[in-house]
Amino acid sequence: MDMRISPRRKIANAVMLSLSGLCTVLVISVLFFILGYLLWHGSSSLSLNFFTKLPKPSGETGGGMANAIIGSGKVLLVATCIGVPLGFLAGVYLAEYSGKTFAFTLRYVVDLLNGVPSIVIGIVAYAVVVRPMGHYSALAGGVALGIMMIPIAVRTTEEFLLAVPNSLREGALALGATKAKTIFTVVIPAAISGLISGMMLNLARVAGETAPLLFTALGNMFMSPGFMHPIATLPVMIYNYAIAPEEDLHQQAWAAGFVLLTLVLFINVTARLIIARGPASSRR
């Protein structure tokens, strides 16, 4: 039997290699293309005013998005206060306490929740928060995004806690620590860098959500005091400006897109750095 590699096989090999290489380059360039495109279109609006000024009334040019930047921050703060503790504690239960059958069910439910379209979650927040209150609010937007954070918070917590070697749990138990003490003084500290960065990635994921905010936070052309009033957010501002007729507003939408993307990338990179520098035990 002739075992030499035929020219045909060599060619097929070369074709496949270059195809997959080309696709890899394309995938990487998509991100840089989007960043560059946003910067290209939004650069004329990207000035100090964009970060410090309020939007100008319709018809006037200039102004900025200070209210939307602060608004996004406030809505995300509410979302974190709801999604992180709930998801974290459920994740602790899943990793440390629950039996096999229940864990399987809980995991499945959480995965289903993760698959619920964001607009549906927006409707739920509308029905549960906006309707009883009688008006749109930062709180309602935060509730919607908070619910969206829960599934990832549960699963990342579970994953990072399960990665902690069992020998550490045994070591603490053998010293007379209770199970709860063991979890909160040894297991969670051992996984802390992973947990923090997981929650940051989770936050970055919902930071760009628009649909659930459309009929919960609504939007606002001014600074919104507290958490009980309609509030501007970057994604909704992008949506409103992009469909407006004025060219100046389009440019501001591009700039807002660039700011939002930069923010998300920044959170992402910081989270990765925290993981990489975590204590040795969580990398083991």
Place this chain on the structure above:
Amino acid sequence: MATQQQQSIKEPEIKTIPTDNPKPQPSSKLQARNLNFHYGSFQALHDISMNISAHKITAFIGPSGCGKSTFLRTMNRMNEAVRNTKVEGEILLDNQDIHSMDVTDVRRRVGMVFQKSNPFPKSIFDNVAYGLRVNGVRRKLTVEEAVQKSLEHAALWGEVKDKLNKPASALSGGQQQRLCIARALAVEPEVLLLDEPCSALDPIATLKIEELLFQIKSLTTIVIVTHNMQQAARLADYTGFFLLGKLVEFDETRKMFQNPSKKETEDYVTGRFG
């Protein structure tokens, strides 16, 4: 003494078990009484009875999977953390069944050092202080004194006294294992269980640990599982030989190695199998 009386009453009942001969000893710290242990449907320990003397070193030897580690882990109820296990019989600590005691109390009184050193991802100081803190010792000076004393007993103080706030992971393997011993000693356990503590260490680190175990015999009662028969011969006052979940023979170490009464023991200690 009450202890002796109770033993002399129990003696006939034990003699009916052919596989063991727990010798009545002057001061038994820990006693196993007809202990059976199951992992699901697999019975890992068969009717083990044994007296462990206070302030002595007792070693368990035997081939892998013979149940010696399982037996060790029943003595501080560590196996309860494993799902689907069942224990029958009694383990008496100062004549009280540990299964009727609070589990955290049992584990404080019966400390354990594991095969692979498992320092917490904390500083050297916080590792040793951990057991004290979870048991409610808050006074700073008390904690500091106990940490130093424990590190001294574990023959580690001289090496770490200038870097107590460094992470424990910065220590070498042998130092980490001595740190784990110090951590266990800090809560002043009445019994210290060691599960093959030297299996991952080089001979010099092993020697250090053996020396310190010899030193701390006066503080606590030591039970050690080892794969290394020379280690048992060097260290132990009493040695138990396990095979297939049964205690084949338990006696003074000298007798176990020089003149064992069972054929299986002789075959194992002379290296004919295992």
